[in-house]
Amino acid sequence: MKLNHCISPNTKVNSKWIKDLDVRPQTIRYLEENIGRTLFRINFKDIFNETNPITKKTKTSINLWDYIKLKSFFTAKETTTQTKRPLTEWKKIFTCHTSDKRLVTNIYKELAKLNNKTTNNPIQKWGEDMDRIFTTEEIQKAEKHMKKCSKSLIVREMQIKTTMRYHFTPVRMSYIRKGNSSKCWRGCGVKGTLLHCWWECKLVQPLWRTVWRTLRRLEMNLPNDPAIPFLGIYPKEPNISIQKDLCTHMFLAAQFVIAKTWKQPRCPTTDEWLSKLWYIYTIEYYSAIKNGDFTVFS
Ligand SMILES: [Zn+2]
Secondary structure (H helix, E strand, O other): OOOOOOOOOOOEOOOHHHHHHOOOHHHHHHHHHHOOOEHHHHHHHOOOOOOOHHHHHHHHHOOHHHHHHHHHHHHOHHHHHHHOOOOOHHHHHHHOOOOOOOHHHHHHHHHHHHHHOOOOOHHHHHHHHHOOOOOHHHHHHHHHHHHHOOOOHHHHHHHHHHHHOHHHOHHHHHHHOOOOOOEOOOOOOOEOOHHHHHHHOOOOHHHHHHHHHHHHHOOOOOOOOOHHHHHOOOOOOOOOOOOHHHHHHHHHHHHHHHHHOOOOOOOOOHHHHHHHHHHHHHHHHHHHHHHOOOHHHO
């Protein structure tokens, strides 16, 4: 196996890649002493650009064959994009400071920053709204559900967008734009939290009842739990067999029609739901054909 050596802005001039280029040691020494020790410095000084005055000097100072090889290396697109990438805070800490002085302080500062970042975890947000704490196993299930709920990328994207955009709830919007009302946009008069807008609102509940009724008709008796449609967290040991693919399609269709009527003062209709369901089903069918996977629909 040929290992692709990793080039970062801090890769030293005398590292493996230069050995691969088979450049003379005196050329490396010249670069180190006159231009810089890292690829970043060399790229930064742009010495392989013909209009640069240092170029002429470099060209005459090092072996011409070495010059050609290095020039093609530094002007290659994949090298430039990678070497021009700015340093991360971590790399700065470990590579830019000349001594170890204050090293511990700097590391500590960076760690403290990480700790301060408010967690922007949508699943946790759902948990807060539902007033429950998910186990690690449940969180993993939910994350897997987001990634695997559909074969089609379009459907997955819609799903993630609709469920994860809790910041578009009235409560969040009134917080962002002070003065906006935090009441549900459907006009039911209740505070528009994430859970309310998707599940609890009296103008959304009829649709969910239709979904549950349909599930019951298909002999799938699921508990009335929002974690099932939104996060894919099913009861641990259901005493009935659940066709998760079918459920997922029905839930997704409901989510989409709710999202579509987000600010309208009405309940999404059963017809809207069914047509969305049909649409998802069609998309899934074609993605399955494209992926050569017919098992779902056989
Ligand atoms: Zn409402």
